Amino acid sequence: MTETPPAPKATAPNAIAAVSEARQWDRLMAMAKLGAFRGVDGSEGVNRACLTPLDREARRLLIGWATAIGLAPSIDALGNLFLRHEGTEPGLAPVLAGSHMDSQPAGGRFDGIWGVLAALEAVQALREAGIATRRPIEVVAWTNEEGGRFAPGCMGSMAYAGNSPADAWDAVVDGEGIRFGDALREHLAAEADLPRRPLGVVGGQAPHAYVECHIEQGPRLETEGQDIGIVTGIQGSRWFLVELLGASAHAGTAPLSLRKDAVQDMVRAIAALNALMDDPTDVLRFTVARIEVYPNSSNSVAERVRFTIDFRHPAAKVLLDRGGRIEPTIRAAVRHCAVTVTERFHALPVEFDPMVTEAVARAATAQGLRALRMPSGAFHDAQFMVPLCPSGMIFIPSRHGISHNPAEYSSPEQVAKGARVLAQVLAELADLAELAEG
Numbered sequence: 001m002t003e004t005p006p007a008p009k010a011t012a013p014n015a016i017a018a019v020s021e022a023r024q025w026d027r028l029m030a031m032a033k034l035g036a037f038r039g040v041d042g043s044e045g046v047n048r049a050c051l052t053p054l055d056r057e058a059r060r061l062l063i064g065w066a067t068a069i070g071l072a073p074s075i076d077a078l079g080n081l082f083l084r085h086e087g088t089e090p091g092l093a094p095v096l097a098g099s100h101m102d103s104q105p106a107g108g109r110f111d112g113i114w115g116v117l118a119a120l121e122a123v124q125a126l127r128e129a130g131i132a133t134r135r136p137i138e139v140v141a142w143t144n145e146e147g148g149r150f151a152p153g154c155m156g157s158m159a160y161a162g163n164s165p166a167d168a169w170d171a172v173v174d175g176e177g178i179r180f181g182d183a184l185r186e187h188l189a190a191e192a193d194l195p196r197r198p199l200g201v202v203g204g205q206a207p208h209a210y211v212e213c214h215i216e217q218g219p220r221l222e223t224e225g226q227d228i229g230i231v232t233g234i235q236g237s238r239w240f241l242v243e244l245l246g247a248s249a250h251a252g253t254a255p256l257s258l259r260k261d262a263v264q265d266m267v268r269a270i271a272a273l274n275a276l277m278d279d280p281t282d283v284l285r286f287t288v289a290r291i292e293v294y295p296n297s298s299n300s301v302a303e304r305v306r307f308t309i310d311f312r313h314p315a316a317k318v319l320l321d322r323g324g325r326i327e328p329t330i331r332a333a334v335r336h337c338a339v340t341v342t343e344r345f346h347a348l349p350v351e352f353d354p355m356v357t358e359a360v361a362r363a364a365t366a367q368g369l370r371a372l373r374m375p376s377g378a379f380h381d382a383q384f385m386v387p388l389c390p391s392g393m394i395f396i397p398s399r400h401g402i403s404h405n406p407a408e409y410s411s412p413e414q415v416a417k418g419a420r421v422l423a424q425v426l427a428e429l430a431d432l433a434e435l436a437e438g
C-alpha cells in the first residue's frame with residue numbers, strides 16, 4: 001500500500017525568485033563550447049565523450065562555479081563528482097541532485113549537462129536566498145552515463161549504487177582500443193587535487209532522496225503544451241553486442257557459394273530480429289546503430305562484424321521474454337559465421353517514489369506550471385538510484401522532441417522553469433531550516 005506523502009513543511013519563495021534564468025543559460029552555453037561542433041543542418045551540437053580532456057575541462061568549469069559559492073568538491077573511484085552544500089545538521093543523510101556531463105558523439109547541448117547545472121542553480125538560489133537546509137545537498141555529476149565511448153552507459157551511478165563492482169568495466173575498450181580502466185586511472189590522476197571519497201553510500205548512510213532534472217528527449221510535453229514532466233518511472237533497457245566471425249575472401253574471385261560473409265549473415269540476423277521485435281502497438285523499441293566491419297574494404301568479403309542491439313520496453317516480462325530470444329534468433333538466422341552474443345546492459349523498468357514525484361507535483365502546482373505525469377523512454381542515472389533511496393526526475397520540453405542530435409533545444413525560459421521546480425523540491429526534501437525575511 002502506498003502511503004500518502006506528508007505535506008511540505010514550508011515553501012521557499014525567495015529561493016524560487018533567486019533562480020537566475022540568465023546565469024543558468026550562460027553556464028549552459030559556456031559548457032556547450034566544450035566539444036562544440038556543427039551538425040549537417042548547421043545546428044550547434046556537442047561531442048564531449050566521458051573521461052576525455054574535454055570532459056575534464058567541463059568538470060573543472062563546474063567545480064570553479066561551485067567552489068565560488070562555497071560548495072565542497074569530492075570525487076570517488078569511478079570519477080563521480082560531488083559538490084556539497086552543507087546542512088545545518090551535517091550528520092543527516094544528504095539529498096542528491098544531478099545528472100551527467102558526457103554527451104553522445106553527435107549530441108546536443110542539454111542532455112545531461114542541464115541536470116547538473118540545474119542542481120547547481122537550485123542550490124545557489126537557496127544559498128542566495130539565505131535559506132538553510134537541515135540536510136546537506138550534494139550536486140552530483142555521474143561518470144559515463146551515455147555509453148557512447150565506453151559501453152554500457154550509467155557506469156558511475158551503477159557502481160555508486162552497488163549494482164556492479166567498481167572494476168566491472170576495466171577491460172571495456174573505446175573505438176581506439178583505450179581501456180576504460182586506463183582512461184579512468186588517467187582521469188583520477190589528473191584530479192588528484194580533489195578530495196577523494198569512498199565509492200557508494202558514505203558511512204552506510206543511503207541518500208535521503210535523489211532528484212534528476214533532464215530534458216524530455218521526446219515530443220509529449222511540447223505537443224501537449226506542458227511545462228514540466230513529473231516522471232513516474234523509466235522503461236527497461238537491454239544492450240547486446242553481437243559478433244559474427246566468417247572468412248575474408250577476394251570479392252572478384254570467391255564464388256558466392258563458398259563464402260563465409262559476415263555482412264550477409266548480419267543482414268540475415270537483423271532481418272530475423274526485426275521479425276522477433278515486431279510490435280503492432282509500437283511500444284517496443286529496437287535499435288541496431290553501431291556496426292563495425294573488418295577488414296572494411298569494398299573488394300574484400302567481410303571476415304568479422306560486430307553490431308549492437310538496444311532493446312527497450314516498459315514491461316519487464318517483454319524485456320525478459322523477447323530479450324531471451326535474441327541469441328537463439330540470431331543463431332537460427334546466420335548461415336556461415338560463428339556467433340557470440342554478449343549482454344552489456346540490463347536495466348529493468350523502475351517506478352519512482354511518491355515522496356519525490358509528489359514533491360515535484362506540489363512544486364509545479366505552487367508555481368502555476370502545467371505539469372504532466374509521464375514515464376521516461378530514455379534511461380537515466382536515476383534508474384540505478386531507485387533501490388537506494390526515494391528517487392525521481394523532472395522533465396522539461398524538448399523542441400520537436402529531438403535529442404541525441406545537435407538540434408536538441410530547450411529555451412532559457414523552459415530550463416529556468418525546471419530549475420525553479422527543483423529549487424522548491426530540494427528545499428522540501430532537504431528540510432528547510434529557516435527562511436530569510438521578506
Ligand code: GLV
Nearest residue numbers: 146377378379380
Ligand atoms: C540515454 O542516453 C539513453 O540512451 O536512454
Ligand code: MN
Nearest residue numbers: 111112145214
Ligand atoms: Mn542524459
Ligand code: MN
Nearest residue numbers: 104111146404
Ligand atoms: Mn543521452
